[in-house]
Amino acid sequence: xxxxxxxxFGNVWCCLAASPPNNTKKRSSxxxxxxxxxxxxxxxxxxxxxxxxxxxxQGQLGSTLARILADGHELTLVDRDDIELSSPEAIDQLVATxxxxxxxxxxxxxxxxxxxxxxxxxxxxxxxxxxVAMACRRLGSPMIYISTNEVFxxxxxxxxxxxxxxxxxxxYGRSKLAGEVAVREILRDFYIVRIAWxxxxxxxxxxxxxxxxxxxxxxxxxxxxxxIGNPTYCPDLAAAIVRLIATGAYGTYHLVNxxxxxxxxxxxxxxxxxxxxDLRITPIRLADYQRASTPPPYSPLLNIAxxxxxxxxxxxxxxxxEYLTTLA
Numbered sequence: 001x002x003x004x005x006x007x008x009f010g011n012v013w014c015c016l017a018a019s020p021p022n023n024t025k026k027r028s029s030x031x032x033x034x035x036x037x038x039x040x041x042x043x044x045x046x047x048x049x050x051x052x053x054x055x056x057x058q059g060q061l062g063s064t065l066a067r068i069l070a071d072g073h074e075l076t077l078v079d080r081d082d083i084e085l086s087s088p089e090a091i092d093q094l095v096a097t098x099x100x101x102x103x104x105x106x107x108x109x110x111x112x113x114x115x116x117x118x119x120x121x122x123x124x125x126x127x128x129x130x131x132v133a134m135a136c137r138r139l140g141s142p143m144i145y146i147s148t149n150e151v152f153x154x155x156x157x158x159x160x161x162x163x164x165x166x167x168x169x170x171x172y173g174r175s176k177l178a179g180e181v182a183v184r185e186i187l188r189d190f191y192i193v194r195i196a197w198x199x200x201x202x203x204x205x206x207x208x209x210x211x212x213x214x215x216x217x218x219x220x221x222x223x224x225x226x227x228i229g230n231p232t233y234c235p236d237l238a239a240a241i242v243r244l245i246a247t248g249a250y251g252t253y254h255l256v257n258x259x260x261x262x263x264x265x266x267x268x269x270x271x272x273x274x275x276x277x278d279l280r281i282t283p284i285r286l287a288d289y290q291r292a293s294t295p296p297p298y299s300p301l302l303n304i305a306x307x308x309x310x311x312x313x314x315x316x317x318x319x320x321x322e323y324l325t326t327l328a
Contacts, residue, residue: 043069043073043242043245043246049072049073049074050073050074050100050101051073051074051076051097051098051099051100051101052069052073052074052075052076052099052100052101052102052103053075053076053078053094053097053099053101053102053103054066054069054075054076054077054078054102054103054105055078055079055083055085055102055103055104055105055106055132056078056079056104056105056106056107057077057078057079058079059105059106060198060200060201060204060234061105061146061195061198061234061237061238062077062079062103062105062106063201064200064201064234064235064237064238065103065105065238065241065242068238068239068242069242076097076099078094078106079106080106085106085124085128085131085132086123086124086127086128086131087131088131090128090131090132090135091131091134091135091138092135094131094132094135094136094139095135095138095139098139099136099139099141100139100141101136101141101142101143101144101245102132102135102136102139102141102142102143102144103143103144103146103241104129104132104143104144104145104146105146106128107124107125107128107146107176108120108121108124108125108172108175109172111150111170111171111172111293111295112291112292112293113292114170114171114172114175114293115170115171115172115292115293115294116292118171118174118175121171121172121174121175122171122174122175122178124175125172125175125176125178125179126175126176126178126179126182127182128179129145129178129179129182129183130179130182130186132145133145133182133183133186133187133190134186136186136187136190137186137187141189142187142189142190142191142250143183143187143189143190143191144190144191144193144241144245145179145180145183145190145191145192145193146193146195147176147177147179147180147192147193147194147195148172148173148176148194148195148196149194149195149196149197149229149230149256149296149299149300149301150168150170150172150173150176150295150296150299151166151168151173151176151177151180151194152164152166152167152168152173152296152299153166153167153168153169153296153299154169154295154296154297154298154299155296155297155298156298157298158298159260159300159301159302160254160299160300160301160302161254161302161304162194162251162252162253162254162302162304162305163252166180168296169294169296170293170294170295170296171293172293173296180192180252188250189250190250191241191244191245191250191251191252191253192251192252192253193241193244193253193254193255194252194253194254194255194301195232195237195254195255195256195301196229196230196231196232196256196299196300196301197229197230197231197232197256197266198232198234198237199231199232199233199234199320199323200233200234200235200323201234205231205263205266205267206270206320206323206324207327209221209267209270209271210270210274210327213271213274213276213279216279216280219280219282220279220280220281220282221267221271221279221280221281221282222281222282222283222284223262223263223264223266223267223268223281223282223283223284224262224263224264224283224284224285224286224289225262225263225264225265225283225284225285226262226285226286226297227262227263227286227295227296227297227298228260228261228262228297228298228299228300229260229261229299229300229301230256230257230258230259230260230300230301230316231257231259231261231266231316231319231320232255232256232257232313232316232319233257233313233316233319233320233322233323236257236313236314236319237255237256237257237313240255240306240311240312240313241255243311244306244309244311247309247311249309251305252305253303253305253306254301254302254303254304254305254306255303255306255311255313256300256301256303256313256316257313257314257315257316257319258303258312258313258314258315258316259315259316259317260300261316262283264281264283264284267281268281269317269320270320270324273317273320273321273324274324
């Protein structure tokens with residue numbers, strides 16, 4: 001849907017599109033809605049095919065999920081050219097897919113853009129999610145809603161567990177939390193999956209740091225040292241989401257690579273692993289970095305609930321090393 005990117009030091013959730021798998025199809029709008037279907041709604045049902053809609057299919061996470069789920073399932077990939085999710089018309093259009101489940105990573109993720117136009121952020125991230133949830137209710141199908149660490153205030157001084165008190169401090173976080181509220185109000189069968197600091201596609205923080213390293217400013221790089229989160233590798237996240245869906249254990253989850261760091265520490269590790277040992281990098285504070293949005297300063301996520309189901313993600317440093325090999 002909204003494949004926007006923030007290349008400064010905010011969350012980066014979207015990247016360039018991947019080619020759709022061969023067994024996927026596009027949906028046109030305006031088709032009459034069928035009655036709810038009785039099909040199996042998990043991925044762990046002895047190999048049976050499941051009809052799955054993936055929103056934001058040209059985004060970083062959506063395209064990765066499509067590649068993983070293409071084998072053995074019937075996918076309908078939705079982006080903003082197919083269905084405008086911020087419109088109520090999206091409800092009938094999604095119902096017309098007869099989906100057994102809808103995975104909803106589509107979002108307006110330009111956090112500074114959200115700060116400049118909070119009403120549009122609300123329409124896309126809150127009302128758009130509401131319409132997806134309403135379609136799932138009519139279909140009798142579960143929904144997987146991708147949320148964010150920015151639903152938290154970042155002032156607790158510790159990592160956040162799944163049912164800790166939320167309290168977003170910016171328009172992006174408020175719009176995503178409103179989406180969570182809509183899902184919980186409308187549906188019984190849902191997964192809310194909070195993620196953070198996604199990397200792994202064509203455009204993301206890692207590539208930005210490497211591009212700067214290839215042609216560094218005269219004074220070296222300057223990176224924020226007092227914004228803390230979890231770098232998360234997109235293929236690891238997508239695989240964890242698929243495993244979670246297979247459990248049928250609905251609820252709220254945090255799926256991030258293990259470990260937390262600052263933007264400065266993340267950039268330093270990128271440079272170290274990429275062999276840029278001599279490049280100067282200077283830590284700065286959030287207060288010294290002017291931007292429209294205010295990120296939560298300390299918002300690492302703890303994976304407690306999914307870990308109890310046996311679903312964990314490896315340390316982010318290991319995931320980064322794998323990703324760098326794909327760029328060599």
